[in-house]
Amino acid sequence: xxxxRCNAKIAFTKTQCFNCGQDLSGYRxxxxxxxxxxNKGLExxxxxxxxxxxxxxxxxxxxxxxxxxxxxxxxxxxxEEGEIVSxxxxxxxxxxxxxxxxxxxKYISMIQSNPNRLEMYNQTIKKYNAxxxxxxxxxxxxxxxxxxxxxxLNPKFVRANQLLALLYMMTGKxxxxxxxxxxxxxxxxxxxxNTTTIRYLNELSDxxxxxxxxxxxxxxxxxxxxxxxxxxxxxEIPDAYKTITPYKEEKPSVLPFINxxxxxxxxMALMGFLIVPHMQAKKSAxxxxxxxxxxxxxxxxxxxxSMLENENKNLTKELEDLKKQYEELEGNSSEGGVSxxxxxxxxxxxxxxxxxxDKVNAAKKLAKVNEExxxxxxxxxxxxxxxxxxxEEASNNYFIKGRDAYNGEGDxxxxxxxxxxxxxxxxxxEYNPDNTDAMYFLGRCYQQKSxxxxxxxxxxxxxxxxxxxxxxxxxxxxLRELGE
Numbered sequence: 001x002x003x004x005r006c007n008a009k010i011a012f013t014k015t016q017c018f019n020c021g022q023d024l025s026g027y028r029x030x031x032x033x034x035x036x037x038x039n040k041g042l043e044x045x046x047x048x049x050x051x052x053x054x055x056x057x058x059x060x061x062x063x064x065x066x067x068x069x070x071x072x073x074x075x076x077x078x079x080e081e082g083e084i085v086s087x088x089x090x091x092x093x094x095x096x097x098x099x100x101x102x103x104x105x106k107y108i109s110m111i112q113s114n115p116n117r118l119e120m121y122n123q124t125i126k127k128y129n130a131x132x133x134x135x136x137x138x139x140x141x142x143x144x145x146x147x148x149x150x151x152x153l154n155p156k157f158v159r160a161n162q163l164l165a166l167l168y169m170m171t172g173k174x175x176x177x178x179x180x181x182x183x184x185x186x187x188x189x190x191x192x193x194n195t196t197t198i199r200y201l202n203e204l205s206d207x208x209x210x211x212x213x214x215x216x217x218x219x220x221x222x223x224x225x226x227x228x229x230x231x232x233x234x235x236e237i238p239d240a241y242k243t244i245t246p247y248k249e250e251k252p253s254v255l256p257f258i259n260x261x262x263x264x265x266x267x268m269a270l271m272g273f274l275i276v277p278h279m280q281a282k283k284s285a286x287x288x289x290x291x292x293x294x295x296x297x298x299x300x301x302x303x304x305x306s307m308l309e310n311e312n313k314n315l316t317k318e319l320e321d322l323k324k325q326y327e328e329l330e331g332n333s334s335e336g337g338v339s340x341x342x343x344x345x346x347x348x349x350x351x352x353x354x355x356x357x358d359k360v361n362a363a364k365k366l367a368k369v370n371e372e373x374x375x376x377x378x379x380x381x382x383x384x385x386x387x388x389x390x391x392e393e394a395s396n397n398y399f400i401k402g403r404d405a406y407n408g409e410g411d412x413x414x415x416x417x418x419x420x421x422x423x424x425x426x427x428x429x430e431y432n433p434d435n436t437d438a439m440y441f442l443g444r445c446y447q448q449k450s451x452x453x454x455x456x457x458x459x460x461x462x463x464x465x466x467x468x469x470x471x472x473x474x475x476x477x478x479l480r481e482l483g484e
Contacts, residue, residue, distance in 0.1 A: 034064035042073060050077050050191040068094045072103050081190060082157030084111070084121045096357065124153045128160050130303050140167050142303060145296050151183070161187040162196055169203065177207045343369045347383060354386050362386060363394035363431055395432030398424045399441070406441055406448075418445045436462050436469040443478060452482050 041056035054077055060070040075090035088111070091104035098104075111118055131146035147164040150157060161183045168180035181204045187197045346369045353362035366387055402424030404410035405417045412420070422445050428438040443458035459475040459482075466472070 030063050034060045034067050034070070036060075037063065038067060038070040038073070041070065045073065045077060048189075048191065049193045050081060051193045051195065053077055066097045068098045068102060068104070071097075072107070075104070075107060079107075080156060082124070082154045082160065085125065120153055124150050124157065124160075127153075127300075128157070128163075130300070130307065131160075132163065133307060134303060135163065135167065139303075140170065142299055143167055145299065146303075155186060156190050158187045158190055158194060158197070162194075162200065165200055169200070174207070177204055178209060180204060181207050181209060344379075347379065347386075350386055350390075351382070354390060359390040359393040360397045363390040366390060367430070391431040395428045395430075395435050395438070398428035398431070399435060399438045402428060402438065403441055406445055418448055421445050434466070436466050436471045440471040440475060443475070447478060447482065456482055456484065 037056050037060035041053040041060060044050075044053035044056060054074065057070045057074040057077070060067055061074070064070075071090050071094040075087040075094070078084075078087035078090065088108065091107050094104040095102055095108070111121070127146045127150045131143040131150065134140070134146065135143035144164065144167050147160055147167070150160040151164060154160070165180035165183040165187075168176035168183070181201070184197050184201050184204070187194065188201070191197065346365050350362045350365035350369070353359070353365060366383070369383065401410075402421045405412045405421035405424060408414055408416040422442060425438045425442045425445065428435055429442075432438075439458045439462055443455045443462075446452075446454035446458070456479065459479050462469055462471050462475040463479075
């Protein structure tokens with residue numbers, strides 16, 4: 001496991017970090033609880049108790065957000081239930097915490113390597129959202145049309161099955177209730193303990209689905225013995241002794257031609273009464289089907305247009321508000337610092353880095369912002385929130401770089417660079433003036449450079465201003481080495 005304070009690699013049996021002296025007894029207990037919850041979630045997933053597995057794995061991540069095994073398994077369960085966005089979110093977070101030797105890479109590439117599959121998942125999500133929007137606004141028929149497409153594209157999408165079943169149940173028709181029960185049975189095969197599915201099935205407990213009819217066994221054919229050939233005496237054979245008339249050539253007859261004409265007429269009549277109506281009926285059915293598909297497509301387009309119009313109105317309103325705010329504040333500046341516009345741009349860049357979880361670059365941008373130029377209350381609140389959440393991590397990041405340069409580790413393996421270490425450690429104190437680890441290593445750097453006065457200054461700062469710091473005993477030891 002890794003030390004929660006300095007991220008050093010520590011054996012699980014150790015109770016104290018050899019690098020920074022952090023007590024690990026409580027941290028070991030937290031890691032053990034997280035692993036126990038993960039094991040329970042794995043056992044639940046094996047028996048398709050997916051709802052219970054999701055609860056256990058979320059509990060595991062509450063104790064240890066860096067448990068990538070639990071996060072990867074949670075993503076697989078979301079993927080099995082058709083929740084593609086949630087699955088990808090978990091795998092991306094897992095990859096952030098463990099960049100190498102992570103199964104999340106395989107899962108993400110499995111989806112992204114097939115553009116057709118990725119587009120299918122995208123269409124599934126869009127259609128489900130459109131159906132949900134239609135259902136919420138009372139257009140149940142349109143929602144049913146959309147959800148049918150969703151279920152056809154992804155039969156394991158549990159929420160889509162549940163919503164379509166609910167819409168069928170609300171109609172009150174027996175045929176629709178049968179359809180609803182089939183959908184819920186399909187959903188229960190994916191997640192056997194889903195409470196929503198079980199509750200809906202209880203509502204349909206009086207509905208029975210007919211099973212396939214069993215075919216009767218075909219009876220064995222009865223063998224009929226051929227009758228014995230009767231020998232008929234010549235006297236009993238009619239016309240046995242009738243005189244054979246001589247051959248006479250028959251006269252030509254028009255009867256065969258009449259038969260041909262009659263046959264052709266009968267065939268044309270059959271075609272007119274049977275084949276042509278069948279072809280017309282087939283063509284009519286195809287036309288009806290094309291019209292129905294066209295109507296569904298038009299309805300879907302109307303729904304998408306309605307959603308886009310609402311979205312456009314909201315965005316237009318937000319843009320107008322921002323323009324007004326910009327016009328009111330344009331040109332404002334603060335003496336001795338950057339203007340409001342520059343501070344606003346830096347704050348926007350810092351927020352973008354913060355949203356991308358790049359807290360170090362966010363802190364760098366935020367350090368250039370002139371706080372006095374920020375006059376709006378909401379802007380100050382955003383500035384303070386990002387600062388509180390990024391400065392400490394930026395300070396720790398620069399401390400680790402400075403410590404590696406001092407020890408000759410990491411990027412500086414085999415080549416200690418005290419000047420570079422001092423630069424990094426001073427940057428660390430700029431972001432967090434109370435970082436006693438950075439103070440201690442600054443003192444060590446100056447001590448190694450034979451600048452005793454500077455080293456004593458940092459050691460004494462730890463002793464006088466931070467008497468409860470874990471670095472106090474080490475600072476006292478170094479001062480004794482310097483003759484104090």
